[in-house]
Amino acid sequence: xxxxxxxxxxxxxxPSYLSGAFxxxxxxxxxxxxxxxxxxxxxxxxxxxxxxxQGVAGIYTWFFRAIPALLVLLIIWNALPQLFPVxxxxxxxxxxxxxxxxxxxxxxxxxxxxxSALLSIDDGQALAGRALxxxxxxxxxxxxxPQAIRTALPPTGNEFIGLVKFSSLASVIxxxxxxxxxxxxxxxxxxYAEYYAAAIVYYLIIVSLLTLLQSYVEKKFVWTSRxxxxxxxxxxPVGQGVQS
Amino acid sequence: MTHSGPELMPETWSTNDxxxxxxxxxxxxxxxxxxxxxxxxxxxxxxxxxxxxSGSGKSTMLRLMxxxxxxxxxxxxxxxxxxxxxxxxxxxxxxxxxxxxxERRNIGMVFQKFNLFPHLTACRNVMLGLTSxxxxxxxxxxxxxxxxxxxxxxxHRAGHFPSELSGGQQQRVAIxxxxxxxxxxxxxxxxxxxLDPELVGEVLDVMESLANDGMTMIVVTHEVRFARRVAxxxxxxxxxxxxxxxxxxxFFDNPQHQRTRKFLSHVH
Ligand SMILES: Nc1ncnc2c1ncn2[C@@H]1O[C@H](COP(=O)(O)OP(=O)(O)OP(=O)(O)O)[C@@H](O)[C@H]1O
Ligand SMILES: [Mg+2]
Numbered sequence: 001x002x003x004x005x006x007x008x009x010x011x012x013x014x015p016s017y018l019s020g021a022f023x024x025x026x027x028x029x030x031x032x033x034x035x036x037x038x039x040x041x042x043x044x045x046x047x048x049x050x051x052x053x054q055g056v057a058g059i060y061t062w063f064f065r066a067i068p069a070l071l072v073l074l075i076i077w078n079a080l081p082q083l084f085p086v087x088x089x090x091x092x093x094x095x096x097x098x099x100x101x102x103x104x105x106x107x108x109x110x111x112x113x114x115x116s117a118l119l120s121i122d123d124g125q126a127l128a129g130r131a132l133x134x135x136x137x138x139x140x141x142x143x144x145x146p147q148a149i150r151t152a153l154p155p156t157g158n159e160f161i162g163l164v165k166f167s168s169l170a171s172v173i174x175x176x177x178x179x180x181x182x183x184x185x186x187x188x189x190x191x192y193a194e195y196y197a198a199a200i201v202y203y204l205i206i207v208s209l210l211t212l213l214q215s216y217v218e219k220k221f222v223w224t225s226r227x228x229x230x231x232x233x234x235x236x237p238v239g240q241g242v243q244s
Numbered sequence: 245m246t247h248s249g250p251e252l253m254p255e256t257w258s259t260n261d262x263x264x265x266x267x268x269x270x271x272x273x274x275x276x277x278x279x280x281x282x283x284x285x286x287x288x289x290x291x292x293x294x295x296x297x298s299g300s301g302k303s304t305m306l307r308l309m310x311x312x313x314x315x316x317x318x319x320x321x322x323x324x325x326x327x328x329x330x331x332x333x334x335x336x337x338x339x340x341x342x343x344x345x346x347e348r349r350n351i352g353m354v355f356q357k358f359n360l361f362p363h364l365t366a367c368r369n370v371m372l373g374l375t376s377x378x379x380x381x382x383x384x385x386x387x388x389x390x391x392x393x394x395x396x397x398x399x400h401r402a403g404h405f406p407s408e409l410s411g412g413q414q415q416r417v418a419i420x421x422x423x424x425x426x427x428x429x430x431x432x433x434x435x436x437x438x439l440d441p442e443l444v445g446e447v448l449d450v451m452e453s454l455a456n457d458g459m460t461m462i463v464v465t466h467e468v469r470f471a472r473r474v475a476x477x478x479x480x481x482x483x484x485x486x487x488x489x490x491x492x493x494x495f496f497d498n499p500q501h502q503r504t505r506k507f508l509s510h511v512h
Contacts, residue, residue, distance in 0.1 A: 128359035128418075131310055132373035132425060133349035136341050142376050146363045223363050223405045 003193050011185065011198035020181030021202045027099045027170060027177065028163035032110075034103030035163075036156075039110030046115050057111070064108035070169050073101040077173035098170035098177075102163060109159060117152035118144065150221040157214035161207050178202055257324030263288050263460050264309065264351075264429045269318035271304055278304050280484035281318070286429065289458040293471035293492075296481035297507065302464045303356075305481070306431045309462070310353045314338045322350055322428060349377060352422030352430040356437050358414040360406040366393060366417045367402040373425045392420040396450050412443030416450050423454070430454070432463040448474075468511055472496055480504045 011017060038060075045057025064072070077097045081087040121144050129139040168179035176184075182199035186192055262285035269282040278301040286292050296302050307313045309320060311328045319336070320327055327347045329336035339347070360369050370389035374380040380388070393399045396416040406414050415435055422430055432451070436444040448467060452474050455461060464481075465471060471478050471492060478495040480488040480503065488495065488504045499505050 122359075124355060124357055124359035125361065127312060128353075128355065128361070129372075130312060130345065131348060131351075131353040131355075132421070133345050133347075133377040134373070135345045138376045142372060143361055147361075150363070221363075224408060225365070225403050225405060 001191075003197075004191065007189075007191050007194040008197055011182075011195055012201060014198075016176075016181050017178065017198060017202055020176055020178040021206060023095065023175060024164055024167040024177040024179075025206060027095065027102065027167040027175070028160060030099040031101075031103035031106055031163055031167075032156075032160050034099065035106035035110040035159075036114075038104060038107035039114050042107060042111035043114035043118060046111065047118055061108045061111055064105050067105070069102060069105045069166060070172060072105050073098065073169055073173055076101045094170060094173045094175040097173055098167065098175050102166060102169070106159060106163060110156070113152050113155045113159070114148070117148040120151050121147050150218075153214070153218050153221060157210070157218075160214075161210055164206055164210070165203070259288050261324060262286055262321075263290075263323060264462075265321040265324075266305075266309065267319050267321075269305070269308060269320070270316045271301075271308060271313070272316055278484055279308070279315075282484070282486060284309075284479075284486060286460060286462060288460055290477065291455045291459075291461045291463065291475045292477050292479060293475035294462060294464045294479045294481050295466070295468070295471065295507065295511070296464075296479075300482050301484045302481050303433050306353065306433050306462070306464060310351050310431055311344050311348050312353070322347075345377075349373075349425055350428045352425060352427035354415070354418050354422050354430065354432045354435050356434040358406070358411070358418045358438070360414050360418055360421070362406050365403050365405055366398060366409065366413075369406070369417055370421045370424050373421065377425070388424055389420070392424040393417070395423070396420045397446075410443060411439045412446045415439065415447045419447075419450055419454075423459075429460040429462065432461065432465070434464055434466065436465070436467060466511065468496070480507060482507070 042057045042060050045053040046061070048054060048057075077094065081092065086092075125143050125147065126139050129143040134142065167175075167177050170177055171180040171183065174180075178199055182195045185195040189195070264284075264286050266282055266284040269279050269284075270277070271279040282305055284305075294302055294305075304313075308315050311320075314328065319329075326336075328339060328344065330339055330343075331337075338344075360366075361372065364372065367386065367389050370392055371382075371385040374385035374388060375382060390399055390402060393402050396419055398413060398416055398420070401409060401413060401417075406417070409417065419430075419435075435451070436447050439447065444467070448470050451461070451463065451470070455474050463471075463475070473492075475492055477489060478492050479486055480495075480499075480501070482503055488499060488501045490500070494500075495504070496508065499508060
């Protein structure tokens with residue numbers, strides 16, 4: 001069997017690939033938002049002086065770093081609805097289960113990124129804010145966070161890209177994301193090379209766009225009055241957060 | 245004020261009384277007794293220079309005066325009113341951080357390493373206290389900040405970020421940032437120690453002009469010439485206590501204490 005360019009091109013423009021790619025990105029975006037919110041709370045807990053907050057945050061990180069994301073997805077989709085009737089209703093779709101599941105796992109990794117970003121800010125910054133009379137919340141929002149975000153952006157971009165790829169795990173709970181779309185096509189036609197190649201092209205496009213977005217956002221956090229232009233590169237190494 | 249108890253007597257405070265007054269201040273870190281009963285007064289418009297060897301506790305004293313850390317014992321009064329604690333029948337209890345924040349507005353602090361906010365322009369650095377602490381509107385805050393930058397000679401650098409300013413310029417912005425809050429007293433912790441020698445002068449000039457304008461200032465410094473020319477009183481701080489306090493002439497030409505003579509022999 002030879003590589004059939006026609007089949008490949010046909011799949012590239014196949015709307016089901018596009019909708020699969022859209023679902024993958026949407027799951028990644030929502031789970032990253034969820035992970036950042038939970039991760040921030042966990043990071044605050046871990047840097048808190050309260051023993052209880054430290055303990056809860058520590059256990060969260062310990063637990064979700066250990067459990068495979070795949071298992072978490074299966075639990076959320078299969079086990080939880082047995083325990084909680086509310087999850088048996090229509091609104092609880094594979095999409096929602098996927099982004100919640102990936103989000104709470106990813107939160108353990110985001111917590112570490114946020115924690116080290118918070119710790120990287122010189123103590124003199126909060127001290128200067130406090131000396132001005134700023135409340136603890138204001139010191140966090142106006143002084144520490146804007147600086148910590150800059151530190152956290154590059155690793156967060158890596159996590160984001162990792163999440164796009166790990167959204168493929170949601171195939172086990174029958175979400176029609178990108179890889180599932182390819183797999184379904186393969187199962188019917190057995191044209192492995194063409195269908196997988198189309199998936200590769202989509203992943204490359206998505207990750208390239210995300211990398212450009214990342215360097216655009218990072219440039220917003222270069223604190224000079226002259227706009228420095230550093231050529232964005234899409235050929236940067238990509239880390240992975242969620243371990244399956 | 246009608247709610248003042250016997251310890252809160254702002255109505256009995258007169259302009260001849262100390263603006264900031266410290267009594268029997270103690271502070272330990274682990275088993276190290278850093279402040280050992282500091283007594284300190286500064287009157288309205290006075291400039292006090294504090295000299296002393298490294299590690300003697302000068303920065304610690306300023307941090308406690310600025311309410312950035314709690315004292316173990318002793319009291320701090322601003323315009324006669326005790327600050328940093330709530331007085332209860334059982335004794336003084338440290339205020340929670342939110343309450344402390346309110347009291348800190350009245351005390352300005354300038355740090356050795358400037359501690360400017362790197363993500364904000366010079367103007368925004370000066371504005372932040374006005375907008376986020378005093379709740380002043382952006383435009384009004386910007387005007388006040390620009391006026392203050394002008395006063396430290398930096399209005400032409402208002403749009404620059406700290407990374408684009410020299411050390412001397414950064415420290416002048418930091419002074420403007422503290423000054424714009426209109427504090428009762430301004431504390432300086434070795435404001436020129438982190439600067440290249442050629443940049444020290446511009447910062448000292450700004451401080452001298454503040455002093456001439458009647459600002460109440462406590463300046464921890466190693467700049468002996470500045471202390472002699474600008475300060476009303478010079479203090480030797482050593483091993484957690486104030487050893488000597490005198491006019492600059494007395495302090496430098498005729499010190500009463502052996503430790504002062506020894507210290508001066510090292511710095512001269
Ligand atoms: N947060 C802290 N935790 C533990 N020890 C501290 C702390 N801050 C200060 N110390 C100790 O207290 C002592 C006094 O420190 P401080 O910084 O007040 O001295 P200083 O007179 O300002 O010295 P320098 O001239 O070097 O700035 C030092 O021995 C220092 O190690
Ligand atoms: Mg010091």
